[in-house]
Amino acid sequence: MKAAYINSFGGPEQIQYGDMPKPVPAADEILVRNRIIGVGKPDFLVRSGNDPYLAKSLPGLIIGNESAGIAEEVGPEVKGIKPGDKVAVLNATGCGSHAEYSCSKEQYVIKLPDGVEPEMVPGVLNLQVAYALLFDAGRLGEGDSMYISGAAGGIGTTMVQMAKTSGIRVIASASNEEKCAVLEQLGADTVFNYKEKDEKEIVLSATNGVGADVIYDQTAGKELAGKFDYLADFGQIILYNWLNGSPELPQLETIVKRAWHAQAIRSFSFHVYDNKLERRLSNAAKCFDMIRRGNVRPYVCKDFPLEEARAAHELLDSGSAIGKIIMHP
Ligand SMILES: NC(=O)c1ccc[n+]([C@@H]2O[C@H](COP(=O)([O-])OP(=O)(O)OC[C@H]3O[C@@H](n4cnc5c(N)ncnc54)[C@H](OP(=O)(O)O)[C@@H]3O)[C@@H](O)[C@H]2O)c1
Numbered sequence: 001m002k003a004a005y006i007n008s009f010g011g012p013e014q015i016q017y018g019d020m021p022k023p024v025p026a027a028d029e030i031l032v033r034n035r036i037i038g039v040g041k042p043d044f045l046v047r048s049g050n051d052p053y054l055a056k057s058l059p060g061l062i063i064g065n066e067s068a069g070i071a072e073e074v075g076p077e078v079k080g081i082k083p084g085d086k087v088a089v090l091n092a093t094g095c096g097s098h099a100e101y102s103c104s105k106e107q108y109v110i111k112l113p114d115g116v117e118p119e120m121v122p123g124v125l126n127l128q129v130a131y132a133l134l135f136d137a138g139r140l141g142e143g144d145s146m147y148i149s150g151a152a153g154g155i156g157t158t159m160v161q162m163a164k165t166s167g168i169r170v171i172a173s174a175s176n177e178e179k180c181a182v183l184e185q186l187g188a189d190t191v192f193n194y195k196e197k198d199e200k201e202i203v204l205s206a207t208n209g210v211g212a213d214v215i216y217d218q219t220a221g222k223e224l225a226g227k228f229d230y231l232a233d234f235g236q237i238i239l240y241n242w243l244n245g246s247p248e249l250p251q252l253e254t255i256v257k258r259a260w261h262a263q264a265i266r267s268f269s270f271h272v273y274d275n276k277l278e279r280r281l282s283n284a285a286k287c288f289d290m291i292r293r294g295n296v297r298p299y300v301c302k303d304f305p306l307e308e309a310r311a312a313h314e315l316l317d318s319g320s321a322i323g324k325i326i327m328h329p
Contacts, residue, residue, distance in 0.1 A: 001019070001020060001021075001101050002020075002100050002307070003018070003100065003306075004016070004063060004306060004309030005061055005062045005098070006047060007058060007060065008058060008059070009058070010048060011047075011317070012047075012310045012313035012316075014047065017306070017310070020062060023102065025073050025074065027077040027078075028077045028105050029078070029103045029104060029106070030081050030104055030109045032067065032069045032072065032101065032103075032109065033100065033101055034067040034069040034102060035067075035068060035118040035119060036067065036119050036121070036326055037097055037098060038122050038126070038324060038325075039098075039316055039324075039325040040065065040126065041316075042094055042125065043064060043094075043098075043313070043316070044313070046063050046065070047063050051094060062096050062097075062098055063095055064096055064099065065097055065125065066089060066091065066124050067088075067089050068118035068121045068122070068124065069086075069118050070084065071087050071109070072101070077106075081106060085112075086111070086117065086118055087112060088112060088121045088124040089108060089124070090108050090124050090128070092107075092274075107277050110281065113285070113292060115292040116288050122326040123298055123324045124284070126154040126158045126324060127284070127287040127298070128287060129240075130155050130159040130162055130287075131283050131286060132273070133155070133216060134146075134163055135166075135286075136279075137238050138213075138238055140168050140213065141166070141168070142166065143168075144169070144214070145169040145170075145206075145210075145212045146163060146168055146170060146171065146212055146214045146216065148170075148171075148173075148215075149216075150174060150218060151172035151173060151188070152180075152182055153321070153323070154323060154324040156172070157299040157322070160172055160187065161290075161296045162287075162290060162295075162296055170188040171191075171207075173191065173193065173194040174191075174194065175193065175194065175195055176193065176195075179322055180192065182322050186299065190206040199230070200229055203215075210232050210233075211231045211232040212230065212231060212235060214236055214237075215227050215236075216238050217237055217239050218243055219242070219244040220244055220245065220246060221245045221246075221247065222244075222248040224239075224247045225248065225254050228255070228261070233263070234263070235261075235263055236264040237265045238265075238268050240268045298323070299323030299324065300323055300324050300325075301323045301324060303326050303327070303328060304326070304328075306327045306329045308327070309327060
């Protein structure tokens with residue numbers, strides 16, 4: 001089969017494209033013929049050798065975390081998937097998806113419901129993380145408000161759509177006008193360029209001075225403490241990455257001293273679902289339902305043929321992508 005693989009960790013230039021052995025499913029695995037392949041941050045981490053959680057063997061490592069396609073063969077211990085089923089795959093190993101075929105254990109293969117084609121699910125991780133951030137971590141509901149910065153990525157664009165279809169007021173920002181235009185197109189209520197406008201001023205003005213019920217933050221660093229000033233009473237900041245470094249202390253003291261606002265901070269990792277298969281599947285079913293009803297349409301930045309995996313990763317690393325980068329075999 002054709003695949004994109006690496007022999008050394010590093011930049012996109014390490015990616016090779018060529019023939020690799022077609023995988024054979026173990027007793028508890030499913031062989032999937034991939035029809036669409038997602039490219040995202042976890043692939044950057046694995047490719048560059050920066051994922052501390054996953055053991056990888058070089059050379060000949062097929063990278064790729066997610067895909068969707070058709071189950072072609074199933075091992076004898078597989079119970080819920082049969083050949084011919086349409087499926088989405090989120091590989092816990094972080095590897096294997098940048099290929100015509102991939103093998104995964106049953107718990108990482110999710111059957112798609114009728115009315116949802118593999119091509120409609122280019123990034124199952126984006127969908128599931130977006131859903132989890134909004135509804136499990138954020139516990140947002142109709143009439144609530146949220147603010148997300150750097151919102152034009154795969155997760156952010158999905159969150160904006162999911163929030164809008166759920167009656168949540170969305171304030172979103174990005175680093176340039178092109179990204180802002182897409183956020184507006186996706187229905188965000190208030191959009192601004194965070195490099196040019198003052199975040200606190202805009203969020204307070206968009207919420208009549210009350211602040212957002214949830215602020216989603218992927219940067220942390222020294223700016224984090226100031227965000228409590230535009231968080232609503234009973235509101236929470238949800239940290240889902242630390243792009244600008246560790247949150248600067250004393251965070252706890254900041255919160256305690258503002259007890260009359262009853263605010264909170266939550267740190268979130270999708271790994272919270274590692275041993276919660278039923279909940280993860282139930283969340284996935286809700287995501288697929290939003291897709292089936294047409295309320296969420298993953299925003300695709302660019303679709304590359306698999307043989308151009310290197311170019312897809314160059315776009316990923318450039319930071320200029322808007323929405324989801326995809327490939328097809
Ligand atoms: N906690 C979890 O379990 C979990 C799971 C998956 C992903 N994540 C994290 O969620 C975030 C979004 O993921 P994604 O797949 O949507 O990523 P993505 O498509 O690459 O989008 C990331 C967005 O972040 C913004 N950004 C802000 N500061 C940045 C920086 N220093 N470097 C690069 N981008 C920066 C960019 O927008 P601007 O140019 O507008 O700033 C970009 O649009 C990432 O930080 C990812 O690591 C967390």
